[in-house]
Amino acid sequence: MEGVMTSRSGVLESLRAEGVKSISPDCSKITVGMATCGIAQGARGIFAAIEEEVAASKLDIAVESTACIGFCQVEPIVEVYLPGKSRTLYQQMTPDKSRELVAATARGEVKKEWALCTVEGTAEGIPAMKEIPFYKKQLKVVTRNCGFISPRSIAEYIARDGYLALSKALGMKSDEVIDEMSHSGLRGRGGAGFPTGKKWSFARNAPGDQKYVICNGDEGDPGAYMDRAVMEGDPFAVLEGLTIAAYAIGSSQGFLYTREEYPLAREMMDNAIESAKKYGLLGKNILGSGFDFDVRITKGAGSFVCGEETALIASIEGKLPNPLPRPPYPAISGLFGKPTVINNVETLATVPQIIRNGADWFSSMGTESTKGTKIFSLVGKINNNGLVEVPMGISLREIVFDIGGGIPKGRKFKAVQSGGPSGGLIPEECLDTPVDYEHLEALGAIMGSGGMIVADDKTCMVDMTKFFFDFLNYESCGKCAPCREGIRQAHDILEDICSGEGKEEDLETLGELAHTVKDFSLCALGGTAPNSLLTTLRYFKDEYYAHIKDKRCPAGVCKKLITYHVDPEKCSGCRVCIKVCPQGAISGELKKVHLIDQEKCIKCGACLEACKLDAIIVE
Amino acid sequence: MKELEEALSTFKGNPHMTIPALQAAQGKLGYLSREAIGDVAQTLGITTGEAYGVVTFYSQFRLKPVGKNIITVCRGTACHTMGSLGILKELEKTMGIHAGETDEKQEFTLQTIACFGACARAPVTVTEELGIPGRKVHGYMTKMKARDLVDGLKEKMTEEAAEAK
8 A cells, every 4th residue: 555655656656846937947938828819819829929039039937828817808918937036917018018927027127117917926016916906806716726827737736736536535534525625615517506416315325236427518608708718728727626526435447528619618528538647546446545436528519408417428428419308317317327427627626626725724715605616708798707706605806997907988886797698687786795506596697607788778688688598499499498499588578678579478488488488498598588688677677668669779779769860069070981881871972070971871881980080979 | 431431330230329410521521412421221121211310401411512601690699699691791892792601612611500609709700620620719709800801711722723733
C-alpha cells in the first residue's frame, strides 16, 4: 500500500513542479485569452503578432494562451507576467498595441495606460483585480482557474491543486464521499437545483453492477455560456469532478455530452481526457487505487430539449430525444436502463473543491437554502458584459449595477431575464431580492443555468415573450399536447398582439394557456415554458395594454406599431439616411431637414442605425 | 453509396450511434440525401424511418446541399435583445434568400442558430466555408457590417475565380 501511495504522489508531484514552472517561469511571459469570445474579438491575430515580435527580436519571453477570465466586454485580454514584479491584465488589445507591449515587457516595464488590473504583485498606477468594480463583489470558486492557466496543461492544473481531491477521494470510502457532498449543500447548477449528494446516493444505493455517470454539457439555454467557458478554461476540473462522481456511485463508464456548437470546448475536453489517461488519472487502476474509469465524449446535434435528462439519455442511446415520464428517475433506471447520475458541467467542476476544502468550507458561502457560488452570464443591455461568479445571496441590483456597471448610453433599466427560456423577467422593483433558488422562484423566474439578460427601456417585453415562445415552439419535442399545442397557441396570440391585432380578452386566454401548459406538460420544458409569459403579465401588463388598446409599442420595437420620423431639431441635413434607405422613402436637400415618407417606409431601421446625430425618432 | 462506406464502417451494427453516424455522413457529403439516410440506417441496423426521425429532430442536420459560404445568424436571447432579427432581415434582403435557404448558384446558405455562446459579443454572426475547418465569429454586428460581410465574401469568390483562370 505504501508503494502505491508513493507512486501516486510521485506522478502528481513531478507534474506539479512542472506546472509551477510553466505558470511562473524564470523569464517574462505573455498570455493571450483565447476562448471563443476572445477569438471572436481578434485574439488569434494578437497571439500571432506577439509570437512574431518575440521571435524577430529574439527575446527571452514565453508566449502562451489561456481561456476566458470572464470580462468579455474588454476582450481581447492579454496577461503579462514579470517575474518577481507583477502579473498584469491588459484590455482591448490590438496587434499593434501588443507589439509595443512586447517591447515594454522586454524592458521589464508595465504599460499603465492599457492595463485593466494586476492579478498578482503590484504595479504603480494599476488597480488590483479585487479593487475594480467588475471583480470586487465576485467570488471565484468554479472559475478560479479560467483565464489563469493553460487549459491544455494538466501540469498547470495540478500546480493549482488539481487532482488533490481525486487523490483524497480515492482514499475515502464512497459513502464518505457522498456524505461530504450532502453536507456541502451543493445543488445542481443545470437549473433544477436538486441536491447533488442525494442524487449520488440514490444511484449508489440502486441495485445493479453497471452504473453510468454523465456530464451534461448540452448548454442549450440561449444567453448562457458558463459551461462553455468552464469546459474551455478548466476542463480538468470537470473531468476530475466526473471521476469523483463515478467513484462515489461505483461506475466505470462515463459520458460527456457536448454541443455541436461548441467545437473549442470539445477540443479542450478531448485533450483533457487524453492527458489524464496518459498520467494514470483516467483509465485502468487510477492512481494505483484499483479504481477503473473511462469517459466517452458524445456530440449533440442541436436540440434544446436534450438538456432534459431523460431526453439526453435517449439521445446518447441513439433514439429520438423525447422526454420520458419520471419516475423512474435516471438514478434508478437511466442510460440503457442502468442507474445513472447526470450532473451539469458547473456542478461537476465544483465537486473537486468541495472534496479538497471540505463541506464546511463550501457551505460557509451562500444562503440558508443555496450554498456556494453561481456563475451568471451577464449580457444584453449592460455596460460590463461577461461571466460573473458571485456568492449566493447577493442582490440582483449588486449584480446589474455594481458588477455590471448599469445600462449603456444612460438608458433606463427595465428588466433582467433570469433562467433562459424557462425563466422570467424581473422588474426594477424586485432588484433588491437576494439571488438563490427560492427567492428567484418566488418572483416567478428561475435561476436556471445562470443566463441573465438585461433589458432597457428600448426592449419590448411583449416582443421578448414572443421571442421565447417562438424558441420553445420550435424546440418543443411535440410528444405531449399541452406543451406542443399550448405553446403554439400562446405564440400565435402574442404575434397578434405585436402586430396590433390583439384583443383585450387575449390576456385572459394567455393566462389560462400558461397555467395549462405549466401544470400538465410532461417534462420541465413545458413545465417552465410559461414563466416569461406569467412574469410579463404580472410585472409589465401596461405594456400589453399599450399594444392592445393604444396600438402602440412603448419600446419602439414592434414594427407594425411604430413609425420613424426625423427630429427637425437634430437633423443637420447630411443626406446619410437618404443614401442608406433601401426604399427611397427619405427626401431632402443638403443642409435642410429631411422627411420620411410614411407610405414608402418599411421600418427597417437603416436610417436609425446610420444617423450619427440621433435625429431619427421611433414612435 | 460508395463514398460513405468508409465513413460509416466504425458504426456497423451499433444502433446507439445514430447521431455520430449521421454527423459522419453529413461531414462527408455536406448534407444528408435520402440515399445517405438509408445507408446510415442500414449500417446501424435501424429503419430508415427511425433515422429520418432523428435527422429531422436536430437542427444540425440538413436535407439539402449547402452553398460554398455558410452564414449563420445567432438568434439567442442576448443577440435578440441586441437586434439580431434586424441583422437576419438585412442578410435575407442582401442575399435574396430566406433563413434555411441556399441560393441558386450554391454560393451562399443563410441559417440561424439557437445560441452560439458568445453572448457578450451580441449580436453575433458566424461565417464558414464548406469543407474548410474553422469558423469566423463576427461580434457586435450592425446592418452595415452585415452587408459588408456579404460583399466581402462575394469579392473573395470573384478573386478566387479569377485566380483559378
